[in-house]
Amino acid sequence: MRSTHSGYTRLTKFHKFSAAGVAVAGAATLGFGLASHAVAADTTSVKPVAWSAQSFGETQQEELTKAADGAAAQAKTDAQARVKAEADAAAKAKADRERAAKEAASRAEARKALKAAPAKPAAKPAAKPAAPAPKAYADNLDGWIRQSLDIMKAKGIPGSYEGIKRNVMRESTGNPHAINDWDVNAVNGVPSKGLLQIIDPTFKAYHVDGTSWNIWDPVANIVASCNYAADKYGSMDNVNSAY
Numbered sequence: 001m002r003s004t005h006s007g008y009t010r011l012t013k014f015h016k017f018s019a020a021g022v023a024v025a026g027a028a029t030l031g032f033g034l035a036s037h038a039v040a041a042d043t044t045s046v047k048p049v050a051w052s053a054q055s056f057g058e059t060q061q062e063e064l065t066k067a068a069d070g071a072a073a074q075a076k077t078d079a080q081a082r083v084k085a086e087a088d089a090a091a092k093a094k095a096d097r098e099r100a101a102k103e104a105a106s107r108a109e110a111r112k113a114l115k116a117a118p119a120k121p122a123a124k125p126a127a128k129p130a131a132p133a134p135k136a137y138a139d140n141l142d143g144w145i146r147q148s149l150d151i152m153k154a155k156g157i158p159g160s161y162e163g164i165k166r167n168v169m170r171e172s173t174g175n176p177h178a179i180n181d182w183d184v185n186a187v188n189g190v191p192s193k194g195l196l197q198i199i200d201p202t203f204k205a206y207h208v209d210g211t212s213w214n215i216w217d218p219v220a221n222i223v224a225s226c227n228y229a230a231d232k233y234g235s236m237d238n239v240n241s242a243y
Contacts, residue, residue, distance in 0.1 A: 135147075135150070141165070141168065141195075141218075144176075144195070144219050144222060145161055145164050145165055145168070146161070147219050148164065148219050148222040148223050148226070149161060149164070151208065151210060151219070151223050152208075152223060152226055152227075155208055157208070157226055157227050157230050158226075158230050158234070158235040158236075158237070159226045159230070159235055159236045159237060160235075160236075160237050162237075163235065163236045163237030163238075164222060164226065164236055166240075167225075167239055170241075171192075171196050171197040172194065172195045172196070172197060175195070176195050176216060176218040176221065177194075177216060178194065179191050179192070179193050180192040180193075180197055185199050193215050193221075194215055194218070194221035194225075195218050195221050195222055195225075196221055196226075198215070198221060198224060198225045198228065200215060202224075202228055203215045203220075203221070203224045203225075206224045206225075206228040206231070207220070208220075208223045208224060208227055211223050211224070228243075
């Protein structure tokens with residue numbers, strides 16, 4: 001029976017590796033020969049390069065020297081800046097201390113001067129305004145009526161100068177000590193008295209605060225009588241006869 005394997009497949013593994021090695025070696029030899037031929041062909045057109053290990057080393061050394069010089073200069077500049085900053089800070093701190101010392105001394109001098117200054121006398125309280133002098137009234141019928149009218153005005157009791165004087169003249173002719181000892185009131189033991197002939201019970205009932213309790217006092221007599229007339233007749237101005 002005819003075998004289906006080629007001749008290569010029937011080779012042993014050793015024989016296969018040997019054949020592959022020979023092929024690779026031949027290809028390398030061919031390539032090297034071609035490269036050598038190409039280099040030889042182009043050597044006439046390539047210019048030589050002016051370079052050597054010694055010149056490269058000198059150039060590199062110059063660059064390193066420049067870098068080192070730059071770093072040293074920068075370090076010197078930084079050191080000078082730090083020294084200046086420290087000097088400025090020290091000068092500022094000194095100036096601050098001197099200013100604080102001056103301010104403290106100034107405050108101390110001010111306190112010392114304040115303690116040494118004589119104490120100011122206490123201000124006297126402002127004097128109260130003097131009370132107005134009491135209004136003066138004449139001690140006669142005109143003065144009694146005018147004083148009575150001022151009191152009546154303050155108390156809200158109506159009446160006029162003419163109405164009071166008219167009734168006073170009819171009742172007592174202006175005599176503050178007049179007394180009626182013959183009418184019914186006198187018979188009953190309570191005679192009419194004073195300028196407006198008022199009896200004691202009525203005087204007490206219509207007495208006005210701030211006036212005398214003495215029925216014979218002309219002002220107290222007028223004011224109590226007008227207070228009674230205002231209650232019974234509306235005003236002493238409305239009284240034209242015995243009341």
